[in-house]
Every structure is written in structure tokens, then in C-alpha cells.
Amino acid sequence: MLALPPAPAPAARRQLFVGTALVGAAGTTLIGGMLALWLRFRDDARAKPDGRWLPDGISMPGVVANIMLISFITIIVFAQWAVYSARRGDKQHTAMALGLTGLIGLAIVNAQAAVYTQMELPIRGDNDLNGYGVMFYAITGTFMLFLIIGIIFSLVTAFRHLGGRVAEREIVTAHAIYWYFVSAAFCMLWFVVYVTK
Amino acid sequence: MTTIDPTIDTATHADPHGSASHASTGSTAVATIGSWITTSDHKRLGRMLIGGGLIALLGIALVGALLGFERADSAALFDSGAIAQLFAINRVGLAYFVVLPIVLGLSVAVVPLQLGARSLAFPRLAAAGFWAWFAGMALVIVSIAANGGPSGGASRYVALFISSYGVMLAGLTAIAICLATTVLTTRAPGMNMRRIPLFSWSVLVSALGLVLVLPVAIGTVIYLYVSYRYNRTPFGGNAGLLGSGPGTTANWLGFSLTQPTTFLYALPAIGFFAEMLAVTSRKRLPKRGILMAGVALVGVAILGGVTQTQQTLPWTGSKLYLGDLFGDKLENLVSYAFFVGLPVLGAVIVLLLAPLAFVGTKPKLNVAFLFAFFGFSMVLVGMLGNLLAGVEELRLLGTVFEEGAFVYVCYGAVLSVMGGVVHWGPKLWGRKIDDKKVALFALLGVTATVLASLPYYIAGFADQPADSVGFDYSGPQNLWNILVGVGHGLMVLTVLGFVGLAMQSFRKGELAGDDPWDGQTLEWATSSPPPANNFSTMHTVASAEPLIDLKPAPSTSEENS
Numbered sequence: 074m075l076a077l078p079p080a081p082a083p084a085a086r087r088q089l090f091v092g093t094a095l096v097g098a099a100g101t102t103l104i105g106g107m108l109a110l111w112l113r114f115r116d117d118a119r120a121k122p123d124g125r126w127l128p129d130g131i132s133m134p135g136v137v138a139n140i141m142l143i144s145f146i147t148i149i150v151f152a153q154w155a156v157y158s159a160r161r162g163d164k165q166h167t168a169m170a171l172g173l174t175g176l177i178g179l180a181i182v183n184a185q186a187a188v189y190t191q192m193e194l195p196i197r198g199d200n201d202l203n204g205y206g207v208m209f210y211a212i213t214g215t216f217m218l219f220l221i222i223g224i225i226f227s228l229v230t231a232f233r234h235l236g237g238r239v240a241e242r243e244i245v246t247a248h249a250i251y252w253y254f255v256s257a258a259f260c261m262l263w264f265v266v267y268v269t270k
Numbered sequence: 271m272t273t274i275d276p277t278i279d280t281a282t283h284a285d286p287h288g289s290a291s292h293a294s295t296g297s298t299a300v301a302t303i304g305s306w307i308t309t310s311d312h313k314r315l316g317r318m319l320i321g322g323g324l325i326a327l328l329g330i331a332l333v334g335a336l337l338g339f340e341r342a343d344s345a346a347l348f349d350s351g352a353i354a355q356l357f358a359i360n361r362v363g364l365a366y367f368v369v370l371p372i373v374l375g376l377s378v379a380v381v382p383l384q385l386g387a388r389s390l391a392f393p394r395l396a397a398a399g400f401w402a403w404f405a406g407m408a409l410v411i412v413s414i415a416a417n418g419g420p421s422g423g424a425s426r427y428v429a430l431f432i433s434s435y436g437v438m439l440a441g442l443t444a445i446a447i448c449l450a451t452t453v454l455t456t457r458a459p460g461m462n463m464r465r466i467p468l469f470s471w472s473v474l475v476s477a478l479g480l481v482l483v484l485p486v487a488i489g490t491v492i493y494l495y496v497s498y499r500y501n502r503t504p505f506g507g508n509a510g511l512l513g514s515g516p517g518t519t520a521n522w523l524g525f526s527l528t529q530p531t532t533f534l535y536a537l538p539a540i541g542f543f544a545e546m547l548a549v550t551s552r553k554r555l556p557k558r559g560i561l562m563a564g565v566a567l568v569g570v571a572i573l574g575g576v577t578q579t580q581q582t583l584p585w586t587g588s589k590l591y592l593g594d595l596f597g598d599k600l601e602n603l604v605s606y607a608f609f610v611g612l613p614v615l616g617a618v619i620v621l622l623l624a625p626l627a628f629v630g631t632k633p634k635l636n637v638a639f640l641f642a643f644f645g646f647s648m649v650l651v652g653m654l655g656n657l658l659a660g661v662e663e664l665r666l667l668g669t670v671f672e673e674g675a676f677v678y679v680c681y682g683a684v685l686s687v688m689g690g691v692v693h694w695g696p697k698l699w700g701r702k703i704d705d706k707k708v709a710l711f712a713l714l715g716v717t718a719t720v721l722a723s724l725p726y727y728i729a730g731f732a733d734q735p736a737d738s739v740g741f742d743y744s745g746p747q748n749l750w751n752i753l754v755g756v757g758h759g760l761m762v763l764t765v766l767g768f769v770g771l772a773m774q775s776f777r778k779g780e781l782a783g784d785d786p787w788d789g790q791t792l793e794w795a796t797s798s799p800p801p802a803n804n805f806s807t808m809h810t811v812a813s814a815e816p817l818i819d820l821k822p823a824p825s826t827s828e829e830n831s
Binding site: 086087088091092095096098099100102103104105106107109110114196197201202203204206207208210211212214215 | 395454478481496505
């Protein structure tokens with residue numbers, strides 16, 4: 074057998090960081106693709122004689138949506154705070170930042186539930202001729218899935234950190250990357266679904 | 271000197287010999303099966319994907335054969351509802367039951383070895399991806415059998431079809447994420463991106479493309495599922511899934527089963543051909559950077575996938591002169607050339623550079639190269655066909671011409687993976703396949719591919735419609751369809767024969783040795799089969815052909831022999 078010269082110990086591989094970034098890229102095209110179909114259906118609906126996309130009697134709770142957007146800005150600040158603290162070996166602040174990230178995530182889930190409650194949008198309304206209800210619940214539901222995965226990610230990261238794996242900073246960075254992706258996805262969603270409707 | 275580290279803990283890793291090891295320790299067959307089911311060893315996962323895909327190919331090729339004979343004289347082998355479902359499963363199955371799994375399977379088995387890595391990145395995610403794909407595929411088949419799927423009448427099973435389709439795609443996406451992360455993060459020291467083996471490079475491009483494109487299809491599946499459950503009007507119910515059924519224009523998932531997206535599925539076949547050029551010529555490949563660029567150019571097909579459209583060339587208007595730079599025709603042409611032409615150009619670049627590999631050397635041809643050449647040629651003919659099919663003026667859209675191009679690309683990829691098994695099988699199993707016997711299957715396979723595809727290129731020009739058994743045109747329409755049926759039937763025989771020979775050879779065949787092909791890349795620097803963690807020592811790489819750096823230059827007498 075051929076023997077190549079032995080190499081030094083492998084460098085840090087940042088697998089989790091790269092993997093999370095790829096998941097973020099995949100999630101971005103998923104949400105982006107769904108938004109593209111949303112825009113197509115919306116344009117088709119508006120081109121019809123009645124020109125309506127949002128069904129009659131349905132109003133968008135803009136305030137709640139804006140609060141969700143602000144919450145996402147807060148989340149990425151907290152996630153980055155966790156990275157900053159982890160780099161300095163500050164266990165307490167890292168745990169606090171991770172906990173707050175998860176908590177705000179839960180608050181956003183609550184806000185999304187409030188949107189559903191306030192809109193009272195039937196998934197199959199009699200006056201919903203263009204499939205608005207179906208598309209609204211499909212896209213926001215998919216986004217909620219990413220949100221819940223993010224909360225679980227925050228909890229896992231916090232538990233690992235509190236469990237003594239303080240040296241494993243890569244997971245904290247990957248956690249922040251994931252929340253950057255979720256926040257970016259919500260920005261797109263907010264603009265298309267909640268602002269331009 | 272051996273590079274096998276006897277201190278490696280094999281209890282937590284798969285043993286390449288599997289049952290033999292368990293027998294020696296007194297374990298039962300159940301334990302062996304259990305170890306395969308719970309494995310996260312990339313070599314086992316790869317073999318499971320290839321095995322599952324080839325078994326699925328038997329069924330899908332059989333369906334293709336039956337549809338060919340059904341079209342030949344409308345003998346009513348099936349009722350009209352079943353025909354729409356069979357067309358759907360034939361297309362979906364060829365892409366997602368067969369081509370993607372076996373291509374990803376070969377990649378999962380080989381790429382970590384090529385990179386000098388000890389394992390795949392996120393091996394448990396890859397295992398979860400395999401089982402998600404497998405379960406999704408099984409449920410898709412169950413739903414079709416129970417009258418679900420496109421144009422199916424059992425709404426519960428239509429819903430099952432849609433959700434299983436999504437699960438299957440999610441599993442394949444997970445495997446693609448693992449592969450891309452592996453290439454990006456687990457390369458041996460010194461192996462920068464320019465020194466990556468060409469097969470691994472093509473896998474990286476393909477995997478990144480899949481990571482970006484498959485989620486778009488998953489998003490569409492989510493819409494389709496919710497719509498089907500609650501309000502079928504907007505997406506056309508189950509008839510809109512793949513554009514099946516009379517008078518259906520909606521085709522929400524069609525973009526993922528046609529050009530240019532399908533080019534991504536077969537991209538590693540191009541990388542494998544480039545890899546075999548190096549092995550066969552036994553020298554450093556000239557213009558290697560351009561070869562890599564050619565392979566990467568095929569990745570432009572990603573754009574076609576993420577835009578969810580089948581690209582066509584309308585060729586409208588009358589202006590085609592530079593005075594009006596963006597006259598209608600030129601505008602159409604630029605767009606089409608960008609989305610579809612550039613990927614085809616990438617494959618053509620690889621083809622044009624191939625002869626340079628053999629200048630000034632005496633090639634050592636082997637059967638794996640034969641498979642690689644046939645596979646690449648078939649994929650290229652399919653890509654060129656796709657390029658032609660999109661030209662609206664030729665009126666080939668909606669005809670069987672597209673189906674012929676699709677089969678060319680898919681069966682070409684299958685031939686390449688068979689070549690991959692012949693080439694890397696000795697590394698995975700420790701034994702070689704009989705060269706002369708397996709060469710017959712290369713010839714049979716390429717014959718099957720041509721017969722299953724070429725007649726539809728001809729029938730497409732005669733306007734034979736796709737996804738239909740009722741048509742009439744002047745010319746030998748029965749002949750073309752029977753030939754296609756025979757072609758698919760030959761593919762069944764090819765797969766059966768190949769799998770049988772491979773199983774026999776890998777159990778009782780000639781021992782391969784560690785470097786049976788005089789290879790250039792890192793996988794040939796470890797034992798055959800490799801130990802649990804692939805390499806007991808990390809290797810330092812100083813060029814794209816690390817093993818050539820170590821081997822003495824062949825003498826003139828050796829060259830001539």
C-alpha cells in the first residue's frame with residue numbers, strides 16, 4: 074500500500090456552521106419559491122374583472138405583523154450577543170442571550186397565533202375564489218415550522234452550553250446564522266404577505 | 271506499510287464485511303440486519319441508496335416497457351385512469367426513485383474517500399435522509415396502487431401521494447446537504463478547491479444545485495397538499511400535479527422533472543467521465559481547470575430550477591440584427607441560451623477536452639471507462655435533445671421527443687453509476703467484477719438506452735403526443751413504440767444481469783488489491799475495503815493527483831506493454 078506523508082492534525086472544520094448555512098440557503102429558496110407562487114396568484118387575481126385578491130371582509134392585522142418584524146430584529150441582536158459572549162467565555166451572558174432568543178421566538182409564535190385569530194380567515198371561504206386562504210395558511214404555516222425549529226435550536230444550544238460544553242462555540246455561531254436566515258425569510262414574508270398583501 | 275489503524279473502535283462503526291464479522295462474533299442475522307438499518311457509515315448508506323435505486327429501476331423500466339407496448343396498438347392493457355397514473359409514476363420514478371438516489375448513493379459512498387475524509391459530514395442526517403426517501407418512495411407507490419396520485423380517484427390516497435412526494439424530496443435534500451458540507455469542510459490538508467477530484471467537484475456542484483432547487487419543489491408540494499385538502503380550485507386538484515389528465519394545463523411540479531433541472535441530477539455522470547479520463551490516460555489531465563469550469567457550467571441549470579419554469583425559445587418577432595440589440599429574437603435567444611444553452615455548453619467543453627487527455631500517452635482502457643463514456647454520451651445526447659425540444663418553432667413541446675430526451679439523461683446517469691460501481695466497487699467490497707462479463711452489460715445498457723429513447727426523438731417530429739396512448743400519424747408509429755418498449759425491457763435485463771454479476775463478483779470474485787486501476791486520488795491510498803474510519807492517518811495533498819506524486823514514473827517498456 075502506498076503511504077503518503079502523515080499530515081498534521083486537521084484544522085477546525087466548521088461543519089455545523091457550513092451545514093446550517095446550507096440549510097438556511099435551502100430554506101430561503103423554499104420560502105422564496107412559495108412567495109413567487111404567491112405573487113403569481115396575486116397578479117392573476119388582480120387581473121380578473123373583480124380584481125380582488127384579499128377576500129371580502131378580511132383585514133390584515135398590520136400592527137401585529139410589524140411587532141413580529143421588530144421581534145425578529147431583537148432576536149438577531151440576542152443571537153449575536155450569544156456569539157459575542159461565547160467568544161469571551163462568558164457563560165452567564167451566553168445562556169441569558171440564548172434563553173432570550175428562544176423566549177422571543179415563542180412570543181413570535183404567539184403573535185402569529187394572534188394574526189390567525191384576528192383575521193378570522195377561513196381556509197376555504199365562500200368568497201375566496203383565488204385560493205388566498207390556502208396560500209396564506211400554507212406559507213405562514215411553513216414559516217412557523219422554521220420558527221419552531223429555531224426555538225428548539227436555541228434550547229439545545231442553551232442546554233449544551235449550560236451543561237458545560239462552553240468550548241463548543243461553533244454551535245452558538247450556527248445558531249445565530251439560523252436566526253439570521255429566519256429573520257431574512259420573515260422580512261420577505263412581511264413585505265409580500267403583510268405589507269403589499 | 272499498512273495505513274489501517276488496529277486501534278480504531280469498530281464497535282460503533284460499520285464493518286465493510288458485515289455479516290462475516292458478525293458471524294465470527296456469534297451475532298445473529300437479526301443483529302446484522304439491525305446494524306444495516308441503524309448504520310450511519312457512508313459506505314453502507316451509499317450501497318443502500320444504490321441498491322434501492324436499482325431495484326426501483328426494475329419496476330420503473332418495466333412500467334416504461336408496458337407503456338411502450340400500450341402505445342403501440344392501444345391494446346387497452348390498462349384503463350384510461352391507470353394510464354395517467356402510470357405515466358406519472360414512470361416520470362417521477364425515473365427521476366426520484368432511480369436517478370437521484372443512485373447518483374447520490376455513489377457520491378455518498380465515494381466522495382469522503384476521495385477527499386481523504388474519515389466520514390461523511392452529518393452521517394446521521396444522511397441516514398435519516400435515506401429512510402425519509404425510502405419511506406416516501408414506498409408510500410408514493412402505495413398511493414398510486416390505491417388509485418391515488420395524479421388523476422387518481424381516491425382522494426385520501428391522492429393526499430398521501432402529495433405528502434409522500436414531499437417527504438421523499440426532503441430526504442434527498444438532506445443527503446445533498448451532507449454531501450455539499452462534506453466537500454466544503456472535510457478535505458484532507460492541502461486539498462484546496464482546485465485539487466478536488468473531478469468526480470467530487472461535480473458532486474459538489476450538483477449537491478449545491480439540489481440544495482437550492484429541491485426546496486422550491488417542496489414549497490410547491492406544500493401548497494398542493496394544503497390546496498388539495500381544503501380548496502382544490504386554485505391548483506387544479508390532483509390533475510394539476512404533473513399536468514396529467516385531458517385538457518389539463520397546470521403542471522406545478524413539471525419544472526423539477528424536465529430541463530434544465532434534470533441536468534443537475536445527471537451532473538455527476540459528467541464528473542465521473544472526467545475522472546475516468548484521468549485514470550485511463552494515467553497522467554495528469556491537461557487543462558484541468560477548464561474541465562472543472564465545464565462541469566461547473568452545467569450547474570447553471572440551478573437557475574432554471576429556482577425560477578420554476580421550463581425554459582423555451584419562442585423565437586418571436588422579426589428583428590435579429592445588432593442595430594436593435596434587443597430585438598425580439600435576440601432577446602429570446604439570449605434568455606434561452608443562458609438558462610439551457612450554458613449547461614449544455616459545459617458538457618460540450620468536457621467532451622472537447624477529452625481527447626487531450628490521451629495525447630502523448632498510451633491509455634489503459636477498462637470497462638469502467640466504457641460505462642463512463644456511454645453514460646456521458648447518453649446524457650449529452652439527452653441534453654442536446656432538451657436544447658432542441660425547447661425551440662417552440664419545432665413544435666416538439668408536449669410530444670414524446672421530450673420523453674426521449676428525459677430517458678436519455680436518466681438512463682445515461684444509470685450507466686455512469688454502473689460504471690462507478692465497477693470502478694469503485696473493488697474499494698467498497700475488496701473484490702473486482704469480471705471485466706469481460708460486465709462489458710456485455712455496458713453494451714446491452716447503451717443499446718437499451720438508445721432503443722428506449724431514440725425512437726421517441728423520431729416520433730416526436732411526427733407529433734406523437736406525450737402522456738397519451740391515443741394518436742395517429744403517418745409513419746411506422748407501432749414500430750417506434752414497440753422499440754421503446756423493447757428498450758425498457760432490455761434495461762430490465764441489464765440491471766438484473768449487472769446486479770447478479772456484481773453480487774457474485776463482490777462475494778467470490780478476484781481480490782482487488784488496494785490500487786487496482788493505478789489511480790491518482792486518495793481513495794486508492796487506503797485498503798480495500800477501507801477500515802471503519804477510512805484512513806488511519808491523515809494525508810497531506812500537494813497536487814490534484816496525490817498518488818502520482820508518490821509513484822515512480824512508468825518506464826518505456828511498461829508503457830509499451
